[in-house]
Amino acid sequence: MSIWEKLKARRQLIKAFRTAQIYRSYSTDNGDRYILPKIHSVAINDHSTEYVFTLPTGINPDLLKKNFYVFQQVFGKQIELDGEIKRFVLTVYKTGITKELTYRYSNDILPVIEGFKIPIVCGMDRNGEWVVYDAIMEPNALISGEPGSGKSTQLRSILTTLIKYKSPDELHLYLGDLKMSEFHLFKGVQHVKSVATFPDELERMLSQVYNEMLNRSRLLNATGVMHVDDLPADKKVPYILLAIDEIVMVMDNKDIKSMLVQIDSLGRALGIYNILSLQRPSHDILDTKIRSLLTVRMGFRTTDLSNSKIIGTPGSEKISRETPGRFYLKRDSLEEIQAPYLTEKAAKKVLESYKSIEWKNGCNGYSMQSDDVLTERDVFFDAN
Template sequence: MNFKTTWAKLKTRKKLIDCFKSGGIHLTYEMSDKTKRLILPKIHSVDSTDNSTTIIFSLPNGLDPKLLQKHFYVFQQHFGKSIELEGEYKKYVLTIHHTSLTKSLKYNYEALSPLLSDLDVPIVCGKDSNGNIMVYDAITEPNCLISGEPGAGKSTQLRSILTTLIKYKSPDNLHIYLGDLKMSEFFLFKGIQHVKSVCIYPQDMARMLDHIHAEMKRRGELLNKHEATHVNNLPAFAKVPYIVLAIDEIVMIMDDKEMKKQLVQLVALGRALGIYCILSLQRPSHDILDTKIRGLLTVRMGFRTTDLSNSRIIGTPGSEKISRETPGRFLIKRDELTELQAPYLTESKAREILAEYKDEGWTDMFVGSNSPKMGGIKIEQLTEEDVFNDVK
């Protein structure tokens, strides 16, 4: 280790000690001579790379860990805003990013394309503080929850995810079903070849969910017949398209016990069957997102939320601190919590991109009918026995 590196680490340690002192993150003991002694957190290591500096420290026994969150602004005052603090109870890791997140990220499919080539159902997330674009495959991480206040960036994130899927997959390989009970998000996707329905009324949504459940049952029977564990392993003649179900503002259907049960079954069973869900809402609560459905939504994207309670419900504590001045900024929870900037796709640019996928003869599969348009075949309502074979 050269002198320059050693000096830099010492300066970082000194800065963190100053941070502990100015933030009151310490224990204080009065000595016999009436002087006061400070018991500061113990710094175990300081390690730096070109992109970041990582500091590991532990709190002395008896120091309230809540002080770290309460005085997080002190860490930002000393180290800047591009920092992360992780840990609980005693041991913590402070990461200081040398490069900060971009304040905006223009959507560019051509730049994204090389990152998608090895993925079956790519979900584009955003760019991290190191300049890396995060993309994951819904095949391995099948269900996503997106939450955020109006204007935080939730809507454009949905727009960029769906637009990317449409450009990447052919209409024969991907079917998209959309629920838009607010009647304000998914109108851009009407008429797109991949899109089978854009439901804006609960009765249409119920028919759509019935249809997807019938398809789920059919696919389960296909897997059983061909002794396959995933639709990707079906023989060529039995291949089925992937299905993506995106519902915006799910709070508007969660009071309906039947639709809620159907949705839980879809997120629980859809992975092997090639059926993947993207659910979004503005303000989460324990009533809307009970532990059953939360546990099945493996990926969480938390844009700016109202308070810490909301951010904890969706699993992205810290999203309540995101500034209104940085729309599109969010925390994503996968294996770990990461701060990203979402790609910004304007409505006009989305229209331009999607124009080539429009079908003039397109009709909505469910809207305005008494049953799904499937060659006159009416889909029967599924029972729990239809979905779970072990239920008697």
């Protein structure tokens, strides 16, 4: 990065300040003088240019939001402005987020999840880097979005990745499919211990997970360790991931709600993790107690600002219908992500090899037939 690149970048920011009238002025005998924001640093890398500046005393910070469009005229649409009161950071990205991200396990996913225990692959950020977190550190997540926004595909790719990454002895999956349309793909997979499609089935499934949670609590107490990872080899237990789609359908059931709260509160040390999803959140469905436990939020396109605020991902109401799979990820901070796209047919093909012999020999399993030809859009999926 040369001094000339920095000077050019500074001149662009000064131009934006002047055009947006972000300055203080005063008159002198020699004419008007201007006090512009102070630029503390300019950092340029392969992906972006980052400016740090402070506003002069007396400048209303709201002027930055009001005139944000001016900064977009100078720098383009791919910019972010963070900060409050006086000190701000403006990031100008050289490229935008990819509009379509194909799911390739071997080439793209596996290299970035090696070393994780329960990797949750979110997608790719605007720097072209994969965003992954480990559920053993951030155990509970909420995924929300309108039909067609990419929520269901995200759940599909997360579960498929975990099935490929962990053995059936290392990870058990308990799935709640209350719409009866999302998790049928996973029936018969050796990792999957239950797929509940009706509220009474879900309650029984949660009771099973809840009782396992109590057993693990007693086991940790008896062995004197703090986490299931620290158990002796002869007492090791598999991780458990609970995923429930359209949880709104059972949140009026006090027993289900109580078990979910306790599982989410205590599950981290016990190796039990949870992903809940729903289309349209509301305060009465996701009360403060539950929301406080779902520390990771994925907000796909929502109907309005109110819904996006309930999820904790303001801005998701502005996501275009032309960019399915785009969402805002809320962890320590809020960032825009593109989720990987995995078709149902491609997922069926790869999951077939993980299904039990008993399931394959039965009449309820899916078998890839010779006439099941993948379309060009499906071919991207790398099953190896």
